[in-house]
Every structure is written in structure tokens, then in C-alpha cells.
Amino acid sequence: xxxxxxxxxxxxxxxASIKQRDDLxxxxxxxxxxxxxxxxxxxxxxxxxxxxxxxxxxxxDNKFQLTYMLYNYDIKVNLGIKVYIDREKAEMVxxxxxxxxxxxxxxxxxxxYGINFPGSPRVEESFVLEGWEEIxxxxxxxxxxxxSIKTYYQRPGRSTNDPAKxxxxxxYKKYAESPKIRRDND
Amino acid sequence: xxxxxIKEIExxxxxxxxxxPEKERILFSDVRPTTVAPLNKYLENFLNWARARSLWIIGYxxxxxxxxxxxxxTSRFDMSRFxxxxxxxxxxxxxxxxxxxxxxxxxxxIVRSYEQMQGPKFVIALGSCTINGGMYYDSYNTINRLDYYxxxxxxxxxxxPRPEALIAGFNKLKEKIQTGECEGMNKYAENFDxxxxxxxxxxxxxxxxxxxx
Numbered sequence: 001x002x003x004x005x006x007x008x009x010x011x012x013x014x015x016a017s018i019k020q021r022d023d024l025x026x027x028x029x030x031x032x033x034x035x036x037x038x039x040x041x042x043x044x045x046x047x048x049x050x051x052x053x054x055x056x057x058x059x060x061d062n063k064f065q066l067t068y069m070l071y072n073y074d075i076k077v078n079l080g081i082k083v084y085i086d087r088e089k090a091e092m093v094x095x096x097x098x099x100x101x102x103x104x105x106x107x108x109x110x111x112x113y114g115i116n117f118p119g120s121p122r123v124e125e126s127f128v129l130e131g132w133e134e135i136x137x138x139x140x141x142x143x144x145x146x147x148s149i150k151t152y153y154q155r156p157g158r159s160t161n162d163p164a165k166x167x168x169x170x171x172y173k174k175y176a177e178s179p180k181i182r183r184d185n186d
Numbered sequence: 187x188x189x190x191x192i193k194e195i196e197x198x199x200x201x202x203x204x205x206x207p208e209k210e211r212i213l214f215s216d217v218r219p220t221t222v223a224p225l226n227k228y229l230e231n232f233l234n235w236a237r238a239r240s241l242w243i244i245g246y247x248x249x250x251x252x253x254x255x256x257x258x259x260t261s262r263f264d265m266s267r268f269x270x271x272x273x274x275x276x277x278x279x280x281x282x283x284x285x286x287x288x289x290x291x292x293x294x295x296i297v298r299s300y301e302q303m304q305g306p307k308f309v310i311a312l313g314s315c316t317i318n319g320g321m322y323y324d325s326y327n328t329i330n331r332l333d334y335y336x337x338x339x340x341x342x343x344x345x346x347p348r349p350e351a352l353i354a355g356f357n358k359l360k361e362k363i364q365t366g367e368c369e370g371m372n373k374y375a376e377n378f379d380x381x382x383x384x385x386x387x388x389x390x391x392x393x394x395x396x397x398x399x
Binding site: 134 | 290317326390
């Protein structure tokens with residue numbers, strides 16, 4: 001695997017690489033290099049399986065991180081390829097030419113995060129949110145509680161118990177009030 | 187014109203199937219639901235007795251609570267000994283079991299199935315999600331109170347309620363039917379505009395007929 005990473009490093013300059021486990025590696029590449037590296041890994045190195053494609057919202061950095069997780073059946077290694085894209089104008093090249101099933105992931109990302117994938121088939125069709133009018137709900141600046149209160153009728157009288165607080169009050173009251181009392185073992 | 191007249195006129199107004207393409211609008215029913223008055227006392231009592239003894243569940247599992255219906259149907263809990271049996275279509279069934287949370291996509295189908303069921307029809311809401319949203323009370327995609335969209339006869343609280351709780355709920359429903367309290371269908375007809383307003387408020391792309399019977 002190190003050999004392969006070095007080989008890729010010679011080909012293109014990637015930004016960072018992480019070894020998380022013996023069978024799990026991550027590399028971070030630039031947006032423009034993605035198609036090149038995916039086609040190389042798929043055709044020449046045996047990473048024939050796209051396990052998933054997912055997005056992470058980095059609101060503070062104003063970026064989305066896309067992770068393309070590939071799998072090699074011969075050497076049994078996962079390789080995640082991370083790409084950072086701009087959050088305001090979220091657009092990414094579609095990879096449905098490499099893996100036909102990736103249109104489904106891209107459709108979901110388009111619906112939940114509002115990332116555009118030009119040319120991806122059926123990307124505009126809605127998955128779950130039929131007739132959604134707000135900003136995409138998985139973006140972190142979408143306040144889901146506020147939306148729920150505004151849209152769906154809350155039934156009054158709902159109460160919650162914070163477990164730590166509840167346990168302190170009810171179960172360990174004796175200990176909380178007088179710190180001198182200790183359990184026998186202490 | 188006083189308020190009564192306005193109400194009468196509103197009642198006669200028909201919804202125009204606006205969600206459908208123009209060609210298809212005439213294909214669907216345009217009759218408002220009407221309330222059904224009970225027959226004379228003894229006949230109605232007899233009918234209620236009979237209704238309570240033949241409950242047919244629509245085979246539409248909405249949400250995770252539908253998982254409890256499988257053990258209920260099969261040999262361990264065996265609901266057929268209570269005179270309850272599943273049916274595949276809304277037209278042939280009389281009880282709608284809402285199994286837990288209902289997302290917007292599901293509530294659309296629930297409304298459509300509920301309206302297609304023939305009366306008298308009853309609704310059992312299962313799990314705390316249907317009561318106040320349960321653990322999904324802050325979700326952007328699930329409703330909090332089911333009784334704003336269709337009338338509910340029995341709530342079974344819990345997350346999840348076990349099949350025993352469901353059987354208890356069914357028994358309670360039977361009692362209610364026998365005493366003639368389950369008037370969900372008439373309630374729906376009386377407050378039809380309110381229910382439709384609530385439904386249309388959350389179902390933004392209303393691409394189905396307004397009257398589904």
C-alpha cells in the first residue's frame with residue numbers, strides 16, 4: 001500500500017495522506033484531480049468498488065468535504081479520497097461514468113446538502129423531501145428544531161430529563177449534598 | 187348573511203383538484219364527505235356489536251411500529267383469535283394502524299389510503315411518535331401530532347409498545363366501537379376543511395386528488 005501511495009504521489013501531488021488502520025487509508029486531493037485519480041485507481045490498481053460517497057459540512061471553514069470510499073477486493077484495502085469544495089457555490093464533477101450506481105449518492109447529496117452534480121442522471125428528483133422549500137436540511141445552518149416548531153403542531157406538556165442532572169438529584173442526592181459521605185470502597 | 191349561511195356555502199364549495207393536471211381533474215370524485223347519522227338505537231347497537239367483532243387491518247406498515255404487527259399476526263400472539271385479520275387494500279379494510287413516526291412523504295400516502303377506506307373506519311395510532319413526535323419531535327421531516335391530519339380513535343403509547351400492548355389497544359377499540367364512541371369518520375366529515383388545511387400546509391406538492399373516495 002505504501003508503494004501504491006508513493007506511486008500516486010509521483011503522479012499527482014496530493015495534499016495529505018492518513019493511515020487509519022492497516023486496511024484503511026485516506027488521501028486528500030484537489031478538486032480538479034479527482035477524475036484522474038479515480039479512473040487510475042479503478043482501471044490500473046484494482047479499486048473496483050465504490051463503497052460510498054458522502055459529504056461533511058464544515059460550516060466554520062465554509063467548505064464541504066466529499067469522501068469517495070473505494071475498495072480493493074484483491075488486497076482488501078479501503079481507500080478514501082477526500083475532496084474539499086466551496087460551500088457557497090457547491091458544485092462537483094459527476095462520477096456516474098465510472099460507477100453507474102453513484103448517481104443515487106449524488107442525488108441524495110443534492111437533496112440533503114444542495115451540492116450540484118451537473119450531468120448526473122435524475123439528480124433533481126427528490127428522495128424523501130417531496131416539495132421542500134427551505135435550504136437543504138442537512139446543512140448545519142438549518143435549524144431543524146425551529147422548523148419543526150414552526151411547521152408541525154407541538155403538543156404542549158413535553159418535558160425532558162437530562163440524565164446527569166436527574167441522576168444527581170434522584171439517585172445520588174445523599175452524595176451530592178454532603179461530599180464527606182463516600183462509598184465504602186473509596 | 188350571518189355566519190351560519192357562510193358556513194353552509196363553504197360546505198357546498200368543492201375543491202377543484204388543483205394539484206392534478208387539467209386533463210385528469212374530471213376523472214376523480216368531487217363529492218364532499220357527509221356525516222352518517224346512526225340508525226335506530228337497537229339496530230345500531232347490533233351493528234356496533236358486529237363491527238367490533240370483525241376488524242380488518244390495512245396492510246400498510248408506516249414507520250418502525252409496523253414491525254410489531256408481524257408477531258401480532260403470527261402464531262405467538264395470534265390476533266385472529268380476537269377477530270382481527272389483515273387485508274391488502276384500503277377498500278377492504280376498516281382499521282388503519284399507524285405504526286410510529288410518519289414522515290411527510292408517508293403522511294401523503296396515509297391520507298390517501300385513509301380516505302379510500304370505506305366506513306365505518308377506525309384509526310389506531312401506535313407509539314409515542316404519533317402522540318407528540320416522540321424522539322423525532324425536532325425532526326424536519328416527521329409530523330408531531332397525527333390527530334391534526336386524520337382523526338384518531340386509540341393511542342397506544344410506548345416506544346415501541348409490545349404486541350401485548352397492541353392487543354390491549356385493540357380490546358379498548360372494541361369496547362369503544364360497541365358503545366358507539368368511534369365516530370372518527372363523522373369527525374373527519376364535519377371538520378373536513380380544517381383537516382384539509384392542515385394536510386395541505388405540510389404537503390407542499392399536492393399532486394393527488396382532493397377527494398380520494
